[in-house]
Amino acid sequence: MTGEATADGDEERAGVRSDAAPPAPDGPYAAWDRIVVWWDVVFVAILILTAIQIAVEGARGADLLLSYVAIAAIGIAYAVWGGRAARSRNQSAAAAYVVVLVIGTGTATASSGSAPLLLFVAFSHAWMLLERRRWAVVVSAALALAASLGILIRVGFAPEAVIVVPAQMGVVLLFAVGLGIWVAWTMRQGEEHARLVDELRAAQDALARSHHAAGVEAERARIAREIHDTLAQGFTSVVMQAQAASAVLDADDGAEAARDRLGLIEETARDNLAEARALVAAFAPAPLKEQSLAEALGRLVARFGDETGLQAWFVADGVLGLPPSAEVVLLRVAQEGLANVRRHAAASAVEVRLTRVDDTVLLEVSDDGRGLPEGFGFVAGEGFGLSGMRERVTTAGGSLSIGPGETGGTVLAVRLPLHDGESQGERG
Template sequence: MTTADDGAADPPDAAPDRYAAVVDDDWERQVVWWDRTFVAIVLLTAVALPSAGQRGPQLWVAYGAMAAILLAYALWGARAARTRDQRTATAYVVVLIAGTAVTVAQNGIATLLLFGAFTQLWMLLDPPRRAVVASVVLAAASTVGISFQGGFDVPTLLQAAPQMAIALAFAVMLGLWVATTMRLSEERARLLGELRDAQAELAESHHAAGVTAERERLAREIHDTLAQGFTSVVTQAQAATAALDRGEQGRARERLVLVEQTARDNLAEARALVAAFAPVPLQGSTLAEALRRLAERFTVETGARVLLDVAGTTAPGGATGHAAADVVLLRAAQEALANVRRHAGAHAVTIRLTHEAPADPAGPAPGVRLEVIDDGRGLSTGHTDGLGLAGMRERVSAVGGTLDVGPGEQGGTRVEVRVPAGDAA
């Protein structure tokens, strides 16, 4: 890279060094959030134990085990996350697995710790095979802990094993995907950096912008697809566990079937994302069909009634006649429904897809409008765009469309997306 004063170029390895600094800074910011999330999980578990009826010595044993986990994290885990030192990481992981197993042995609700524990194994251990081994050990130890509550006999152990096997399978699947995706992403960015290092100052600045844009794109894709899918998996798995506890085998089986289908869809999404293909729901189907499947799944998962109106939107090639715009509309519907699930508490949702043909041929180009309207609690005062809405706004803007989020006419929230149709998209 040159300066206005001397025009001297950096040495050949300067670009990799600069990129490494960017990666380290970004990782440091992510670790800060991991710190907060893990501490929050432990504290929530500590609060949940008395609420679940845990009393006496067992409660204090659980508290002692969780205190040991937090202390080990402060001494070794947090440092290992930032330095990637495997010796320190291994010391912490041993305490994490033992502490989690002891806590789970006191009360089944302590399995909440597994959400943080499985994640940390993949965050701290390298190469991935070490994380796989540690995940298996954690699952086995937790299974023993769960069976310990029922007297540590074979029937109890066999009952706990399938549930933990499901959790282990999803943890390993997600961990391997994240490890592979991040490795490919970083390798690709490093190659781009090496190619652009031989160029002038403008090319170098484009490199920095490309790295940032790539990370933002991956963040949006993960948020819009995999994060929402795995949230659904966790919710349905919890519902299946609750049904099993109540002896409702049929309902549990229904939930597990939905868990399997969602996981398969997520795996397909992951493969499509890595291969840079079109979103899976639009492969071999129209936008209207993809929205119909999305609405049906939302109803099954939440119980909320979804009214889908896609009349007159079966144009050849999709609703807009432009693949990129159809993808934007589908992602917008997914994000809007995810927000309804998380924040609205709605009983009914309307999804409306409408072609807008201009009355005046000389007027604006024809377009397609997507509306998602719920009857929930509505927007909070002074609300701002989160990651989901910000990503949606960028997607819509990229195809020349507009996004409007506001209150519905009869309460709740209304999300409206307008994109050009046909050649205008």
């Protein structure tokens, strides 16, 4: 396309795309080169049929020769300029061709009554080759004028003919312009719709990639939390029990105490192995597979007491039939809460309390230890464990708070709402 055609990209076109953007993959211009081949076939067919009709109607001598010369000139001009303009959108070549087309059509109509058949292809080429709509209208008017003058030259300028011929050609012109504008608008709309569909597909693909990336990231974060809340805590316990076993070996009853510690190490390792297998298989936590949350928490607290030597209590009230998703969250929070007591509290006693009031379940992990460090804020100072707990609870629609107890120490509290239809029957 020429520089002039692309410089005024905001001007209305005659229905043919500009170089401002590539054709939409499924749009009307994506297969333009193949479409133009059919234009060529139709053009040649109309020229041949018009030439045959001129001979059949009885044109002879100079009229026949002049008509054939005009048709030949139109054909040659299309081969030199028109066909190239149809494919390259070169407006200089298109202008050269339409000049020959207007003159040739007027000359042929002046020599033969069948030559107006050329208007079928002439009007079409004006709208196909010229990108500016106003120039397509001007050329259409020039074709109508040339054809009218040709007919009047052939039939004479009688008063009746001077009125009738331009009137008839005016109707033809209005039809041609109306049809050309409609086709141009349809082509533009088709291209616009195809481009929008292409952009929508691209946006859907980008959104799908974004969702996939977000899902991968969320799954990574979930696995990290699961490993931290299960395997990492279990390994910490194994290390502490191994250290305790080593410390008591030299005592009088060291062998028996070490054997007890080794039993706890084996039990913890087996539990961790079950957790690892459940994590790999993406199942529910191993402690919840064959027992209720209350039973799993009771076992967790009892083992915690055995491992640490702390006084450990578990209290449950009205917590049968919790939804599995809530049980997973509460179990993981209890595991992390007890791990924090082990590492940071320097406590002598810990209590885990699980209660349910109406549609809310409350889990509290409280100790009588040293309390929170100075400057500990709502979020500031939280490590991976606390931040992971908070994210897990928030995702489930609940809330987590941590603060000093009424008589000292620290209280970790989780409130988890249970929505309608979530409660399940009592587990077996």
